[in-house]
Amino acid sequence: MLKVSDLAVGYGGTPVIEGIDLDVATGxxxxxxxxxxxxxxxxxxxxxxxxxxxxxxxxxxVAVRDVGFLFQDDALLPWRTxxxxxxxxxxxxxxxxxxxxxxxxHWLTVLGLGGFGDRYPxxxxxxxRKRVAIAQVLALEPxxxxxxxxxxSLDAIVRxxxxxxxxxxxxxxxxxxxxVTHDLEEAISASDVVYVLxxxxxxxxxxxxxxxxxxxxxxxxxxxxPAFGPLLGCLWQELSAESKPSSTTA
Amino acid sequence: MTxxxxxxxxRRCVTLLGxxxxxxxxxxxxxxxxFYLPPPSTVGRVMFTLAVSGELWPHLGATAVAAFAxxxxxxxxxxxLGFAAALSPILAExxxxxxxxxxxxxRVILAPLFVIxxxxxxxxxxxxxxxxxxxLIFFSVYNGIKEVDPRLVERxxxxxxxxxxxxxxxxIPSVTAWVMxxxxxxxxxxxTGAVVGEFVASSRGLGYLLQFAQSTYNAALTIALVxxxxxxxxxxxxIAERLERHLLGWRYL
Numbered sequence: 001m002l003k004v005s006d007l008a009v010g011y012g013g014t015p016v017i018e019g020i021d022l023d024v025a026t027g028x029x030x031x032x033x034x035x036x037x038x039x040x041x042x043x044x045x046x047x048x049x050x051x052x053x054x055x056x057x058x059x060x061x062v063a064v065r066d067v068g069f070l071f072q073d074d075a076l077l078p079w080r081t082x083x084x085x086x087x088x089x090x091x092x093x094x095x096x097x098x099x100x101x102x103x104x105x106h107w108l109t110v111l112g113l114g115g116f117g118d119r120y121p122x123x124x125x126x127x128x129r130k131r132v133a134i135a136q137v138l139a140l141e142p143x144x145x146x147x148x149x150x151x152x153s154l155d156a157i158v159r160x161x162x163x164x165x166x167x168x169x170x171x172x173x174x175x176x177x178x179x180v181t182h183d184l185e186e187a188i189s190a191s192d193v194v195y196v197l198x199x200x201x202x203x204x205x206x207x208x209x210x211x212x213x214x215x216x217x218x219x220x221x222x223x224x225x226p227a228f229g230p231l232l233g234c235l236w237q238e239l240s241a242e243s244k245p246s247s248t249t250a
Numbered sequence: 251m252t253x254x255x256x257x258x259x260x261r262r263c264v265t266l267l268g269x270x271x272x273x274x275x276x277x278x279x280x281x282x283x284x285f286y287l288p289p290p291s292t293v294g295r296v297m298f299t300l301a302v303s304g305e306l307w308p309h310l311g312a313t314a315v316a317a318f319a320x321x322x323x324x325x326x327x328x329x330x331l332g333f334a335a336a337l338s339p340i341l342a343e344x345x346x347x348x349x350x351x352x353x354x355x356x357r358v359i360l361a362p363l364f365v366i367x368x369x370x371x372x373x374x375x376x377x378x379x380x381x382x383x384x385x386l387i388f389f390s391v392y393n394g395i396k397e398v399d400p401r402l403v404e405r406x407x408x409x410x411x412x413x414x415x416x417x418x419x420x421x422i423p424s425v426t427a428w429v430m431x432x433x434x435x436x437x438x439x440x441x442t443g444a445v446v447g448e449f450v451a452s453s454r455g456l457g458y459l460l461q462f463a464q465s466t467y468n469a470a471l472t473i474a475l476v477x478x479x480x481x482x483x484x485x486x487x488x489i490a491e492r493l494e495r496h497l498l499g500w501r502y503l
Contacts, residue, residue, distance in 0.1 A: 048407075048408050050404055050407065050408070064410075065410050067408075068408075069408040071401065071404070071405065071408075073401050075399075075401040075402055075404070075405040076405075077402060077405075077419060077420070077423070078500055078501075079423040079427075079498075079500050080419075088406075088409060088419070089409040089410065092406075092409050092410045092411045092415055093410060120500045120503055122500065122501075122503060123503055136409075140409070
């Protein structure tokens with residue numbers, strides 16, 4: 001569904017990432033993990049055309065309008081009600097107002113926010129705002145879902161609950177997902193494939209791991225699966241080796 | 251109104267009343283020269299006479315027309331130029347230095363020039379009020395657009411929105427918040443422009459009356475006019491605040 005080849009991204013001067021090759025198969029949940037500042041987000045921004053690469057190619061099997069992007073911040077319009085925020089993408093796609101509002105209400109109900117449509121984002125908790133952001137993206141029925149550490153700001157319980165709900169939806173709809181995270185356990189428990197990105201600048205892909213845990217999954221149960229521990233150890237070692245300070249001195 | 255804010259308002263009113271009583275008593279026992287500081291009762295009598303005789307209303311009307319017209323034209327000009335400069339780097343390059351210069355100087359010094367160019371009628375007062383308001387609003391809009399939350403812009407773009415949607419859903423609401431934040435100041439500026447313009451050269455308006463009161467050393471009339479202008483502007487502030495709460499209701503939830 002998504003193929004990234006020899007991608008290099010920089011913000012003037014040295015590339016942050018280079019030589020990046022990624023292959024996200026249709027229906028797979030793929031995670032990209034790496035240290036903070038390694039350029040994980042930049043890859044998603046290139047895919048959504050928010051950022052131009054220095055070189056490399058991005059091939060998508062779907063139109064850009066079929067790609068949903070869930071940001072790290074919920075990025076809701078504070079002057080629009082929850083319903084209007086969820087319906088925003090539908091309005092942009094010229095869905096008639098009444099139909100867009102009905103669909104927005106449906107998605108709010110699916111995500112446990114029925115009756116919250118007339119509130120403003122400022123009246124919601126962090127977890128509720130995140131659900132609105134998810135509803136806004138899912139209402140467009142994307143075929144490829146890109147997620148940039150979407151739940152990083154939430155507490156552990158809310159985070160686990162929302163991750164589980166989203167995972168069930170992804171499995172039910174056979175969505176293709178590329179998740180960027182630095183949470184190794186989250187990556188393993190949700191994914192079919194985990195890519196490891198090294199430390200920047202000039203960060204490259206260090207490894208690709210298949211996650212052999214059967215679906216459907218429960219994100220907490222998955223952590224008790226025999227395949228979980230060894231893979232976690234392996235990822236930990238790979239990233240630890242990357243972040244070790246250099247033994248040579250200047 | 252909460253109990254705390256009610257108590258605070260009561261304290262303010264009592265303090266003001268106390269000061270007025272002190273002022274009145276001071277004038278009556280001869281601590282103050284009523285020629286320079288006439289007591290509140292004299293000022294009140296002047297205000298009453300101005301209102302009842304009907305002398306006040308044409309002047310108040312003239313000032314209000316100049317101020318409102320200046321406010322409207324200034325808002326239109328400031329918003330238009332602010333948007334144009336924010337969306338066009340070439341226009342920004344031309345406009346920004348001019349606006350910074352106009353912002354840096356006390357713009358009321360332009361009043362005599364406007365009288366020379368436009369005469370002593372409404373046009374020169376309107377021009378001064380317009381310049382005062384337009385510069386303020388220009389920076390509100392210009393900065394408002396430049397400091398729009400980039401996450402909201404990216405959100406709209408990833409949802410498939412183009413320039414039109416961005417302007418309607420992000421830039422205009424964001425700029426409205428900035429403009430409304432300065433709207434009360436703009437109302438004050440519009441009145442400043444109108445009154446100062448009338449003060450410099452005019453045949454009517456509250457500024458003209460002030461100039462007359464000053465030239466005849468009439469302190470009671472001067473204070474009465476200051477109180478009338480303050481009352482009128484405070485009334486407009488209250489209306490502006492209502493408008494702000496209506497337009498930016500989401501901020502007050």
